[in-house]
Amino acid sequence: MKAYFCIIDLIIMKHFLFLLLFPILGFCQPNLNEVDVFFQEKQFKQAEVFIINYLEVNPNNLEAIELLGDAFGHQKKWNESIESYKKLVEANQDNANYYYKYGGALGMKALQNKFKAIGLIGDIKSSFLKAAELDEKHIDVRWALVELYMQLPGIFGGSKSKSLQYAKELENLSRVDGYLAKGYIYEYDNNPELAEKYYKMAIQEGGSLVCFDKLTKLYENESEPEKAIKNIEEANDKHPRNALHYQIGKVAAEYNIELEKGEQCLLTYLKKYSPEDGVPKAWANYRLAQIHMHKNNKNEALKYIDLAIAELPKIKPFKEEKEKILNL
Template sequence: MKSLLILLFFPIVLYAQVPYDAVESLISEKQFAKAEKLIAPYVTSNTKDLKAIELLGDAHGHQKNWDEAIKNYKRLKELSPSNANYHYKYGGALGMKALNVNKFKALGIIGDVKEAFLEAAELDAKHIDTRWALVELYMSLPGIVGGSKKKSLKYANELEQLSLVDGYLAKGYIYEYDDEPKLAETYYKKAIEVGGSINCFEKLTNLYESQQQPDKAISNIEVAQKKHKRNALHYQIGKVCADYNVQLDKGERCLMRYIENYSAADGVPKEWAYYRLAQIYKHKNDKNKAIEYIDKALEIRSDFKQALREKSTILSK
């Protein structure tokens, strides 16, 4: 009888082992479908396990299965209505769904998105992500459905009280969105002074590029390189030089250095550096060198569409 009981209950004991760590590991490795498959049966049998439901919602969200993510996050906020993060995730999933449906359906969702974010902000006066969401939401919505620069600035000011760098970045975002580049530049520079992260430098670089100011963009990336010593920034300099046909010798040197020191951790595949070198030599009217480097890119990836188009352009000159 004792043996029979062990046989009966042993599978249950195994099944009851909560696979949190394994699911979190799969999500961090971007194996979202596997994470979903592992946690879903557990959630089916443990319908009030908040962490498991959240992990399932996260797995769905990463796969852009917004309806399932919404269902799980809604369940979370119903089970734990005072948890700001659950309201934030629910609003975020709703917002992503709104971006992927037609405008009429989206209008019906926006009110719930706003309500969820406002509830999260009310529940947690220090919830930075929620305030960022509200900054972006109020700036992106048309005034007729509740968009408001004034309200966006209100949450940017709240962010500034919680984190100077986030507040400055939020204001930079608002003024860039509102086509006030001088003010955006001022706040992005403030963010660099206070925080100085790669993200801060990227925001200012992107602003300069959007304003067709490549020399300023290059100078900003060079400052970031001195501070952070990242090989990927060599590629970024080369990219700007190639895109805007400026400082071509500098762009060439930086791309060569990027290739020489390349590792997978740099993010941008090596073939893109060869592609940018081909562009630079095209600008220099050195057709042979341009073809040499575009062929190097295509040796790595024969279906590299941009490189194939660039080769046709080079050969046609």
């Protein structure tokens, strides 16, 4: 849906056999398909070495060069990633995805070095525009352009109208993406009413967890926790996920509302917890400590904050919360 890379907003692209394979790489040509294992296991350094070895035998293999750029990107080696993607663009100037990845890597470099960012903006923009020109159905690059034009200052070519233009193109390709893009634009432009309208339209059209999450975050940013909780509950009705129990508890704890509901949701989250839920149990215990602090239950609050600290002892907010509880 959203772009892997854009100048402001980063969502990085999406791996045990290497040590076994390494001794034989010098004796036989590696099979490029084997690199998939390293990516699946997020072993990006091993993927890098594997692909470099492959390229020694097949220096002009564009698929391998692209995979090497991806491996560098996962490791945030943006200069090396840029070099790989630039080779692709030079080798095939009709491939939209090559321009998209090249512009994205340039954007990530700009984020790392704000002093060089101004000098990179032109290449970032031209790469994305070329990708959009080459592929009229490229959704990711249109998302990148929506965000780029909204977040760039006007002096550097930022333009709400151009952002809306690419949101309209997205809508023609995918109504959900178009509605989400318009919601993003109006949220960024401090127009929460229109942002809410389009996020709701995205929910009605597609109804994915992503759509619900965008609306939830808008309500949280606008300090409307009641609406946020109601929206999370509607999301959970359609897409039951244990992680949504944590989200309800988090909002309840942060805004001191619906504390009983928040407590029960957090207890449910802990009871059903698995690593796939994403948020460590320590944070659920932290939110329970907050809820009991709101209730002036000092002993219960201390119990839960101590559980949180025991699991993740270096988290600063946990220690700060304990100080607040001790001062009750």
